[in-house]
Amino acid sequence: MNEEMNRNYATIEEIFDVLAKGDVEEFGQEILTRHLFLAEEEKCQLIKAARSGDREALNQVVCAEINLAVSLVKQYVRKGVHTCVLIENAVRGIIDAVEAYNPDEPNEMTFGKFAVARMRERISALFDESKKESRKLKITKTITERNTTESENMNEQGEIPMSHLRLNDFERVDEDMDISSIQTLKKMADAQVQEKLSCLTDREREVMQMLIGYGCASMTVNEVADHFELLPSRIRQIRDKALKKINSAEN
Numbered sequence: 542m543n544e545e546m547n548r549n550y551a552t553i554e555e556i557f558d559v560l561a562k563g564d565v566e567e568f569g570q571e572i573l574t575r576h577l578f579l580a581e582e583e584k585c586q587l588i589k590a591a592r593s594g595d596r597e598a599l600n601q602v603v604c605a606e607i608n609l610a611v612s613l614v615k616q617y618v619r620k621g622v623h624t625c626v627l628i629e630n631a632v633r634g635i636i637d638a639v640e641a642y643n644p645d646e647p648n649e650m651t652f653g654k655f656a657v658a659r660m661r662e663r664i665s666a667l668f669d670e671s672k673k674e675s676r677k678l679k680i681t682k683t684i685t686e687r688n689t690t691e692s693e694n695m696n697e698q699g700e701i702p703m704s705h706l707r708l709n710d711f712e713r714v715d716e717d718m719d720i721s722s723i724q725t726l727k728k729m730a731d732a733q734v735q736e737k738l739s740c741l742t743d744r745e746r747e748v749m750q751m752l753i754g755y756g757c758a759s760m761t762v763n764e765v766a767d768h769f770e771l772l773p774s775r776i777r778q779i780r781d782k783a784l785k786k787i788n789s790a791e792n
């Protein structure tokens with residue numbers, strides 16, 4: 542690579558600084574115009590150097606894949622997350638890919654395809670976190686409304702309510718869960734739980750046991766997903782299917 546190109550590429554710090562401003566147009570002008578074009582062999586050499594701690598090599602690989610990141614992000618726009626935040630997470634996915642990709646080992650895919658998979662992982666995690674925060678806000682609103690109603694009842698009746706909901710009450714419960722069904726299972730005797738879960742597949746049974754804390758501490762959907770190395774959305778699908786089977790067996 543010639544000296545002029547080495548001087549012109551954007552560094553990771555510059556990329557993040559521009560993205561932090563939230564101006565997509567400025568990002569295009571300041572960063573995308575400094576995109577690097579690297580042959581696959583040259584890119585692999587830089588990846589080796591980056592994996593050995595060469596920051597400038599990492600900068601060059603990221604800058605070479607920045608257009609790919611932007612192209613991928615276009616698939617996720619208009620989904621409630623700012624474009625600059627999406628691009629930032631895609632860039633972090635490229636960095637993850639550099640750390641995980643070993644050019645010396647046989648690879649069925651080019652680094653670009655490998656990087657796309659890591660970028661998708663980062664963006665999916667971002668949306669999962671965004672949905673989680675949205676659900677927390679809804680719960681907070683519900684709790685506030687409930688406490689307001691109880692306070693009004695206390696003022697009218699001159700009595701202190703039996704209990705007040707607190708956000709902490711929901712810490713171990715996934716907000717997207719069928720809470721009543723899960724809590725009912727938690728209160729059952731072991732023999733009853735075994736009977737309820739007997740209609741499930743092995744995987745469904747394992748997931749439900751973890752969620753209700755049968756034989757172990759109860760876990761959230763995200764914790765169960767980490768255990769099985771699956772996306773939280775997949776665990777929710779398994780959970781919902783299991784609950785339908787249990788309810789159908791009771792009818």
